[in-house]
Amino acid sequence: MSPNILDDKIISIMRVSQLYCPTLKEAPREAEVISHQLMLRAGMIRKSAAGIYSYLPLGYKILRKCEAIIREEMNVVGAQEVHLPMVTASSLWQETERWDKYGKELLRFTDRHNNEFCLGPTHEEVITDLVRNELRSYKQLPVNLYQIQTKFRDETRPRFGLMRGREFLMKDSYSFDADEESLAETYITMIEAYKRIFKRFGVEFRVVEADSGSIGGSSSAEFMVLADVGEDLVIECPDCMYAANTEIFGDLKPESLCPSCNGANLSETRGIEVGHVFKLGQEYSKKMKATFVDKDGRPKPFMMGCYGIGVSRVVAAVIEQSHDHKGIKWPFSLAPFEVVVMISKTKDEVLYEAGERLYKDLQASGADVLLDDSSDSIGFKFKDADLIGIPIQVVVGRQFLESQEVEIIQRLTGEKTVMSYKDVISYVQTLVK
RNA sequence: CGGGGCGUGGCGCAGUCUGGUUAGCGCACCAGUUUUGGGAACUGGGGGCCGGAAGUUCGAAUCUUCUCGCCCCGACCA
Structure with missing residues (x-):
């Protein structure tokens, strides 16, 4: 017609x-957790190697819907989308000493000229390198750049399908502010944007206090989707909404008093980490000599923040929370x-x-x-x-x-x-x- | 990286201990006929060098050694 x-x-x-949606009556034996089983059975993904998956038309469509929501909310807060290289040169990593520190998780290889590279597991170095010569004045700040890209981390033990893959899809943002006050504003703005994103995904989640020491003296928060198969333990206080990751606050027990309000009703649940936001401060900008010229005419290192969402992981997390014996129960926002x-x-x-x-x-x-x-x-x-x-x-x-x-x-x-x-x-x- | 488990048509499995016709079953696939409100039935058909290599043996899916892959527990996870 x-x-x-x-x-x-x-x-x-x-x-x-x-x-092209080959559904299965029975789940392949390799699949242990429900989200993995259902995605295989529903013809959404297939395994290519340990922790590495192909997305079939339906799986890819879901991923794209996920991305679309993230893009909308990122654009609302003025973040700009970029696309950084997946293959990154060792020289950048050497500037921050992470080439040595990162360990085997970094998948390294050499090109024909014998130059060393790795597949990007995260992109602080690349983004800092990108802006350090061309973002020059305080007048241009703040700037917030993000990308949605395939990451690779050579985990010792990938597991649970998309939950902990070696290759996975991640949204990562990096913010550049002139001072701490401005960074604090950006940080709050991003947390609020993240809350809207996870609400739109239709999941029950918690924002938890995470490690604040090791990265540069400022704060960090994790977004946890509550689910039994979660690899993290979340402690929360019903009285004041305080929540923390016990893998980081190892001394915090359900019987402890709430560190925020001293209440005695702490409870423990399991969670899947689907988002993590950091105030990086000047950790990377100092090491990589990434400076801008401030009002006083002097160069200063950027105050940086970074903000990640595990896109493929969140798809698995949604399924963990929303399914029954018949299959997946998608919210309208993510349904294929x-x-x-x-x-x-x-x-x-x-x-x-x-x-x-x-x-x-x-x-x-x-x-x-x-x-x-x-x-x-x-x-x-x-x-x-x-x-x-x-x-x-x-x-x-x-x-x-x-x-x-x-x-x-x-x-x-x-x-x-x-x-x-x-x-x-x-x-x-x-x-x- | 330590411990455990598993590799047999696309998927789920039996057979391995105790070596012996032509490697079997369910689902899926192809053809035909009848079907169609909660994974239809019948008839006929295609697809396997039993993860790989070496060995023992008259003979290996089955025993031995090595190796690769995958899964689970733990350690690890900016």
């Missing part, structure tokens, strides 16, 4: 009959599709036509919709839709033949509604919002 061949191709990947239109009997021309039309109408209304036009039985379609976790399932089936009605099932609540075919678009719009 469409005169544009390209449009047809784009649309065709939103049909189950064309979608918002709606799936299921044709109960594809061979029935009336149903097929109706499903096709509803799919196109929903798409025109702006919904992110998948059409299940496969010849599988309706039971099979239900199982896959539940596993993948599409929030709204619309069934074009026998009610349609009888009374022009379709059934709408909500994945999160299990609520089922039968309504007239023509009312579906507006109903879906109110659900998605």
Whole structure:
């Protein structure tokens, strides 16, 4: 029908009959935790090597939705997106002495000229090098740069699928301020932005006090998604909302008094670290001689901050928090599709036509919709839709033949509604919002 | 890096202890027919050098040695 061949191709990947999404009834044995099992079963990821994964169309789409939310919130606070190299020269790392300190986690190699490089596990050196010669005046500050990029850390023991991979996707920001006061403002702004991001991901999280000593005498906070498989222990006080990571504050026990309000109701839970913000101060700018000219005409090292979000890890964390025995329960914000239109009997021309039309109408209304036009039985379609976790399932089936009605099932609540075919678009719009 | 476990069609497994027809089962895949509201049924079919190497033996998925890969616990994780 469409005169544009390209449009047809784009649309065709939103049909189950064309979608590359190999789902599995059983989880591969290697997968221990639920998020790993479900992502494998739902055809979102596949392992390539230990701690290294490929993202299939659905997995990649989820990642992109995650990125989009992060971008929006970063841009709102005036951070600017850049893209730094993944392969980084040893000379930069030698300036901060991390070439020696970082250890085996840094994956090193040499090029044909025998120059040493590593795959970037983090980018303080690269970003500091980028700005040190061209960010010159206090008048330009503050500047906040971020990127969303693949990182590589050669962990001794990668585990739990995307939770602790060697290769993973990370959003990292670096801020440059003129003084401590300004850095403090940037730091608070970023914490607030992070809170909005994790709220939009639909997860229950805590902002916890983290190590403040080793990096340069200022503060650090971690964003923890609460989950049983979390590798960190979080202690929190219900009286004053104080929370801390016990791996860092080893002396803090559930029976201790709250260091913030002296209350005696501390409790311990497990958490997955999905974000970490630091005040770096002048740690890197001093070592790398990255200075700007201040009001008094004299050079000063930048006051730096760095702010990370484990993008691929947060996807796993969301699943850990939101699933049931049938599969994943995505919030609308991250779901690979918002709606799936299921044709109960594809061979029935009336149903097929109706499903096709509803799919196109929903798409025109702006919904992110998948059409299940496969010849599988309706039971099979239900199982896959539940596993993948599409929030709204619309069934074009026998009610349609009888009374022009379709059934709408909500994945999160299990609520089922039968309504007239023509009312579906507006109903879906109110659900998605 | 210490300890433990596992490698058999794409996935899940049996067979290994006690060597012996043609390596088997479920799912998935292909063809056909009948099906279609919660992972349909039947019939027929394709796909494996049992992780790799060396050895013992008339004979190795099975025993021995080495090696590679993967998973779990711990240590480690700006």
